[in-house]
Amino acid sequence: MATDLTTPVPSRLDVAPIQRRTVRLLVLTQIIGGIGVTIGISVGALLAARVAGTALAGVAQSAGVVGAALLAVPVTRIMAARGRRPGLVTAYLVGAVGGVLVVVATVVDLVPLLFVGMLLFGGGTAANLQARYTAVDLAEPARRGRQLSLVVWATTIGAVAAPNFAALADATTRGWGLPALAGPFAFSAVAFVLAAVVLAVLLRPDPLLTARRLAAAETPADPVAAPGGTARRRAGMVAAWRTVRGRPAARLGIAAVAVGHLVMVAVMSMTPVRLGESHSDADVLRVVGIVLSLHIAGMYALSPLVGWLTDRLGRRPVILGGVALLLAACAVAGTAGHHTPLLSVGLALLGLGWSGTMVAGSTLLSESVPTADRPGVQGLSDLVMGLAGAGAAAASGFVMRGVGYPTLTLLAAIAVVPLVALALRPAPVEAPDELRRPSEDLPDKEE
Template structure:
């Protein structure tokens, strides 16, 4: 693989690490185990993230007013973005396992704080809780990168998309459990809309414990040992918990700027997420305009379940297309679907079935840009700086989505939902121009 790896330093050893292979032939069993474990924890984490998101805007509107409902949602997105920095530092220094555990536990703390905010009506505590709640999203996003650390080049898109798809099993059903969670916890004395966040905190803790105990050997550290062996660099005797020097965000940015494929990958992920968050965040409020308080939770649950199904259910197909048709082709397809989604949702009025169709298309377009963009980004940069570049991507994606969520509440109040969808569609245009820009043959459709 020919990459230079700087001298290693030791980190705490584990008995399970002592048998970590340094030959590619030994990787397949580890990759299968890693994928199974990530698949399971993505289901658990997906429940935790989605059951809270389903009522986040409604809870914020009830505590602080509709005008800032989008800001509360954006706090969770900002939290996921900002937490990408410390989580990436931990991953770079010590591997995927401790980074994912840190992210999930932070999300659990956030869920508890949101429950306390609902009980006290204290708006600053609500925003702090939503900020930390973003840790669950940060963990779910970083897990997709762990799936490609040891993946074969021709299967990267499919294996990354498998972890994205795993979220479907928990996330599609989770919004419909929001009302049940609310009823159950109301008997315990919790205020309305607080129950889903209590359930989220439990789910995040469970995912963290499973990863802490079972994600061994660490896929990133194993990949580094393979790179070192291929480059003729022999790590010191002892556990393969040794790591390369930390590559910060500045170094990651320089790598991205120098590589056209990396630039397109990071832009596809960020813009796709921006459009999805902008439209999705205000859809529950839009539904609340035409449904009573009694019905709105049920309707929001159904619509968001359909949206999440669009995001995740066809991810394996998107991953297969990413490997077969090429990364750029799938990114362009995702852009087309996002534009169609904005058109359908923006013209749906208060027609719930048509609005649901728009949200399904929105999720499908996000899937195309996320899977193909993440795959392209991961394979476009060297292994030793890959976690830093991936963290930069999640930071950029999160900040883009946070800005969209923050503005969406204001646009919703001043100009309405149709204008919001129009502005979201316009935001796709720069990505379209970048994806259509001519590139050297194979530069954007690389197989590794």
């Protein structure tokens, strides 16, 4: 049986069916993995409060975010050396181990083990995030935004289905003798293992390795191409930063992803607290569920439309559109007072703005660096994004307590200003991989 390294070099016509199969497979595993991730998010804070106490619940919940950010580094190193498949499989399996450790920590009531488990549970999120980049390895330049956004959209299905799975998992595993709220993490671990098995068996040929062989065949004189049909691989965050530093489009892509995520997390994480100020304990969970559902719908449900606009209008215009929506969201949420319907509109706009910066920024980043350098640069992007989100989540609580929700939204809006300046800066003519409009593209030298 041929392996990824012995398969004949494909032509552009051969790549199309490989790409269609890859995207379908990624959509499937995003649904499975998304269920696992969202189950953990939905009950993580409640479980942490029971095991570690309310004071440490937020820290335990943030551990998963930090874990996803930190795991992006080794996962992308694996991808740079061996391809997308082993990297994604490893990330999901690490997430599964984390889920098991959370269950064990709950059973034995061991707080340090809970933190370790939550940290490793972030592997599932890391895999979900890296899957969006896998979707563009073999995508045609004019369709990259749509292909990436379709994989992002698939997360919606998992996010919608997860609360029902969480309740079912908790009820089922209580009958097995597990403590309350531990069962959902066991189900998450099973979901991660299932996603890993599907990818390990079916993600063949590996899209990144195929893209490298194609790039080497089409541009044999390219300095990033190595003998034998594969591109020389540069891994590590230092090498990734060096690659990004000399490419303004790549810097804009990372900034769009990170700033959009920072603003979204800062405002979203304190919205349940804001709602708790005006609703009784009996009503607040129901209201929070409705508001956050609208927010998640804004993040994911329209991502295919955002991807189409990214390909149709260009990357920078959609980034700027996302920024405008983020600013509108901060304005609406910050001035809503205790008017829940208006606050819901603000959170929906917040999700849409995040989608714009995430989809367009990720697409721009991927096409702005050589094929050989993509895994490391994409890992750097996810690391920066994750740390920005974790920092925003931690800081927002202090801001909320000190100066209130309206000021928090104002500070979030101010954080967007540098991104506006960066996006409005004229695109340098020496960056042929950056697309303003698909019709203006120059030949993609890397693929």
